[in-house]
Amino acid sequence: MASGGGLPQRKPDLDFYLHRVFRKKSFRPLQREVILAAIEGHDVFLQASTSFGKSLCFQLPAVISSGLTIVICPLLALMTDQVNALQAIGVPVQTINSSTALAERRLIMADMLSGHPRTRLLYVTPELCQTDSFRRNLSIVHRQGQLTRVAIDEAHCISEWGHDFRPAYQELSWFRKNLDNPPVPITAVTATATPRVRADIINVLGLNFARLKLFNTPSARPNIHYEVRYLANYDEDDDFSPEDLRVDDLLAWLKTVKRRQEARLGGQASASRTPMSGIVYVGLRATSEELAHRLDSDESISAVAYHAGLKAQDRVRIQAMWTAPRVQVQRNGGKPPPTFSIIVATNAFGMGIDNSHVRFVVHWTPPRSFEGFVQESGRAGRDGRAAASIVYYNTQERDRIADRLSRDAENVRNRGGSKAFVAGLLKNQMARRESYEKVVRYCESVSKCRHALIKDLFGDYELEEMGSQQPLPAYGGSKAQGLDHATSPCDFACDFCKEGPSALARRKSKMDVGQALYEFMVDMSMDY
Numbered sequence: 131m132a133s134g135g136g137l138p139q140r141k142p143d144l145d146f147y148l149h150r151v152f153r154k155k156s157f158r159p160l161q162r163e164v165i166l167a168a169i170e171g172h173d174v175f176l177q178a179s180t181s182f183g184k185s186l187c188f189q190l191p192a193v194i195s196s197g198l199t200i201v202i203c204p205l206l207a208l209m210t211d212q213v214n215a216l217q218a219i220g221v222p223v224q225t226i227n228s229s230t231a232l233a234e235r236r237l238i239m240a241d242m243l244s245g246h247p248r249t250r251l252l253y254v255t256p257e258l259c260q261t262d263s264f265r266r267n268l269s270i271v272h273r274q275g276q277l278t279r280v281a282i283d284e285a286h287c288i289s290e291w292g293h294d295f296r297p298a299y300q301e302l303s304w305f306r307k308n309l310d311n312p313p314v315p316i317t318a319v320t321a322t323a324t325p326r327v328r329a330d331i332i333n334v335l336g337l338n339f340a341r342l343k344l345f346n347t348p349s350a351r352p353n354i355h356y357e358v359r360y361l362a363n364y365d366e367d368d369d370f371s372p373e374d375l376r377v378d379d380l381l382a383w384l385k386t387v388k389r390r391q392e393a394r395l396g397g398q399a400s401a402s403r404t405p406m407s408g409i410v411y412v413g414l415r416a417t418s419e420e421l422a423h424r425l426d427s428d429e430s431i432s433a434v435a436y437h438a439g440l441k442a443q444d445r446v447r448i449q450a451m452w453t454a455p456r457v458q459v460q461r462n463g464g465k466p467p468p469t470f471s472i473i474v475a476t477n478a479f480g481m482g483i484d485n486s487h488v489r490f491v492v493h494w495t496p497p498r499s500f501e502g503f504v505q506e507s508g509r510a511g512r513d514g515r516a517a518a519s520i521v522y523y524n525t526q527e528r529d530r531i532a533d534r535l536s537r538d539a540e541n542v543r544n545r546g547g548s549k550a551f552v553a554g555l556l557k558n559q560m561a562r563r564e565s566y567e568k569v570v571r572y573c574e575s576v577s578k579c580r581h582a583l584i585k586d587l588f589g590d591y592e593l594e595e596m597g598s599q600q601p602l603p604a605y606g607g608s609k610a611q612g613l614d615h616a617t618s619p620c621d622f623a624c625d626f627c628k629e630g631p632s633a634l635a636r637r638k639s640k641m642d643v644g645q646a647l648y649e650f651m652v653d654m655s656m657d658y
């Protein structure tokens with residue numbers, strides 16, 4: 131590791147550290163630029179698609195510089211994953227979280243305050259950063275000239291959670307206000323920030339445009355095929371349930387995938403093959419159990435439920451089994467090895483799941499937030515190979531979710547608390563409504579490439595206008611305006627570009643659109 135007060139004295143050989151410490155062959159487009167900006171001492175805002183490799187953009191500068199980088203992370207699982215991965219390659223890294231024993235905490239603190247900490251990265255929660263004792267210690271490290279940078283992973287949480295159930299996120303403003311002589315550089319990274327969320331992040335963290343470097347990649351992932359599958363609305367007289375319709379459709383789709391795989395691989399598509407991994411996101415724990423059971427009864431599928439109601443050790447076991455590079459192929463009961471290994475999960479399974487070989491992510495009902503949709507669909511294709519995102523949609527489900535959001539807003543209005551507290555909660559409810567409206571727009575659009583739609587809905591173009599640096603077009607970083615079916619902006623990796631507008635509109639018309647999208651939006655706005 132480099133030595134000497136804070137940032138490296140000489141221009142470091144980034145490739146050397148990339149190969150020797152992180153054991154990667156080459157930088158992905160834009161990573162080098164982001165890392166250089168951090169090493170030069172800038173504040174950095176990076177909004178890059180899921181699986182881009184954002185962690186490296188604060189880990190590598192931390193390894194190269196002397197002193198300590200504080201990494202603020204929302205979830206224990208996420209923190210543990212990154213800490214374990216860094217320890218495995220010999221990077222001096224520590225974490226202080228709810229499961230850190232007191233004796234260990236003391237050792238970490240002693241190193242931190244030693245004037246020349248050995249630890250390069252310290253992973254903590256925003257809640258710890260709120261405590262007086264941790265702040266006091268950070269101020270000492272800063273005065274000693276050893277606080278190199280503060281990195282905020284999953285920075286959208288500042289806006290999404292900061293206003294209600296994790297107010298500690300709003301308190302991150304403390305860093306810029308108090309560690310200001312000289313200001314400690316800040317890096318904020320996220321895959322999913324809308325213009326409103328971005329403004330919130332920049333404001334709370336006090337990022338100063340004079341020293342801020344912005345970077346982004348397109349929010350849509352070029353290797354994901356995005357598709358919406360429209361379902362007929364359900365009538366009480368029908369002799370099928372909405373669940374049956376979706377199960378039949380999913381099974382038919384999986385059979386097609388299996389046939390194609392067999393055609394491609396011939397006799398090799400046999401018992402020795404690793405099953406193809408997929409995630410089905412559902413809204414309720416009960417649905418996750420029922421659907422996993424139903425899918426598992428198909429001989430080509432091994433399915434398991436995952437939700438916050440399971441015991442912690444079961445969740446760890448299921449995640450570990452499913453994330454292992456070669457999934458178990460032998461099952462009890464003499465069933466043949468499955469072609470598909472599916473986890474049927476609630477959104478307890480999402481942010482930070484880094485299983486590189488997920489080939490498809492299915493949303494069983496419309497996702498409740500657009501950011502959640504992009505995070506969850508982004509679990510697919512993290513190895514860069516082709517993958518699919520499918521959303522099941524009909525207007526009944528759309529309205530059911532909208533009703534629930536309205537009821538939540540009503541509950542917030544009826545809640546007690548200080549004016550500022552209630553105002554914060556209402557702000558969050560408004561944001562949720564806006565986010566859900568984007569989901570509806572995404573699902574109901576039949577006139578635009580879905581990759582371009584995702585970019586529009588995240589305001590990627592605004593980032594460009596703010597001077598954000600992007601990767602070269604080869605990575606898909608150019609302005610993908612495209613409506614033109616003949617020249618697909620996404621290389622036919624969405625239903626609009628593949629099927630064309632008329633076929634897509636025909637498919638959508640199967641769904642009984644009782645209400646126009648416009649009326650739906652008006653109804654939603656009247657609730658607030």
Ligand SMILES: Nc1ncnc2c1ncn2[C@@H]1O[C@H](COP(=O)(O)OP(=O)(O)OP(=O)(O)O)[C@@H](O)[C@H]1O
Binds near residue numbers: 154184185321482
């Ligand atoms: N230059 C690189 N070459 C090869 N692999 C890389 C490179 N950079 C990062 N990776 C790998 O890419 C994977 C995703 O990285 P990371 O977890 O940082 O993604 P992320 O951008 O934070 O995604 P998400 O927002 O979805 O969590 C990791 O397995 C990481 O080791």
